[in-house]
Amino acid sequence: MTGVMNTELSVDGMYLIPPEHHVPDTDRATAAQLLGCDDRTIDALVNGGLTVRDDRFDGRDLFNLGLHSGTGATVPEQAFAFSLRxxxxxxxxxxxxxxxxxxxxxxxxxxxxxxxxxxxxxxxxxxxxxxxxxxxxxxxxxxxxxxxxxxxxxxxxxxxxxxxxxxxxxxxxxxxxxxxxxxxxxxxxxxxxxxxxxxxxxxxxxxxxxxxxxxxxxxxxxxxxxxxxxxxxxxxxxxxxxxxxxxxxxxxxxxxxxxxxxxxxxxxxxxxxxxxxxxxxxxxxxxxxxxxxxxxxxxxxx
Incomplete structure (x- = not known):
């Protein structure tokens, strides 16, 4: 779902993968799908400190951000809710x-x-x-x-x-x-x-x-x-x-x-x-x- 901006997503307090272990394996479109957000939100996350290299992200950062976002709308949250039922x-x-x-x-x-x-x-x-x-x-x-x-x-x-x-x-x-x-x-x-x-x-x-x-x-x-x-x-x-x-x-x-x-x-x-x-x-x-x-x-x- 990429058409609605999710303003609840934030990098504040998040543990980011250290630079020496960062793997830029996820493109922007996939990141938006994982987090259930639009490009403006992705930009806000990058401005807030989310690590990006050549417009690509570490999938583990995205997973951790989504899982602990509290929105209930991200792929990691929904997958966990299903697997832990x-x-x-x-x-x-x-x-x-x-x-x-x-x-x-x-x-x-x-x-x-x-x-x-x-x-x-x-x-x-x-x-x-x-x-x-x-x-x-x-x-x-x-x-x-x-x-x-x-x-x-x-x-x-x-x-x-x-x-x-x-x-x-x-x-x-x-x-x-x-x-x-x-x-x-x-x-x-x-x-x-x-x-x-x-x-x-x-x-x-x-x-x-x-x-x-x-x-x-x-x-x-x-x-x-x-x-x-x-x-x-x-x-x-x-x-x-x-x-x-x-x-x-x-x-x-x-x-x-x-x-x-x-x-x-x-x-x-x-x-x-x-x-x-x-x-x-x-x-x-x-x-x-x-x-x-x-x-x-x-x-x-x-």
Missing amino acids: WMRGSANALLSPRTLAFTLTTECACADTVLAVPRPDRYGGTVTPPPAHDVVRASAVTATIRTEGRAVPLRSPALRGLVEEFAGLGVRWVKLPDALREDESLVTSRRVATCESASRYLARRCRDAGYAATTRIGWIVGMLDLVHAWVEVTDDDGETKIVDPVFSLFAARVPGANPLLTDPSVALRTNRLVPTALSVGGRVARHGCDLPVTVRINPVKE
Whole structure:
């Protein structure tokens, strides 16, 4: 929609991709479509500080600007509202067992391709066929997986306090260059994070408080970006529990989201988490070229 000027769009307070990582990959017409605005608004954004090179923009800047614009009219906002609609589900919908067909493939034939395998068995689920290793040398991994959610009290007052502290920072989830995705310093210095950096930050805060904590990466069923990260921490009752700092940020933006997703007293593992054996810093795919990796996780009728 390019015929109506949207005066609510502003670069004020926005984190812009640093110049050394800026990639001018999006033209003006596409930028206007993504933001639901006209040329005058694009000019106003540029005058306000939006980075432009040869009349082209970094698509990550546009995505972040649209997602946090508050207009409800941008493509990123609408895409997120659609992909996160499941957060409005009941506790049963978040926790009940799900059977899924999982496929991870690379679009190349590199001899050195290494892929992580799903490990829902780490959380009481199942995977068929059972994996012999945590990673395999192959260009494709297929499996039938069964996941199950769990919601349990977070017993430690200190851990609950750390979850509340993170929620109170006012952090925004943003798209970042690969070189910055795990930079936890941006959480406090710029109040922006990816799931990787937020998880690293919270896991470190838990360890600083004397609790055994690590990060975990895997996939989340039904998200735009399927690769996800979260925190595993050992509570006062000796049980290792899941805390997902980014899910709470997302849920806070979804009207009608289930309160379990933002309750700091609850350690929630949704039935949409598919873990690997890897922590943040690991890669679900390693291969020798830049061709993309595709993940498909589809429900199986039972």
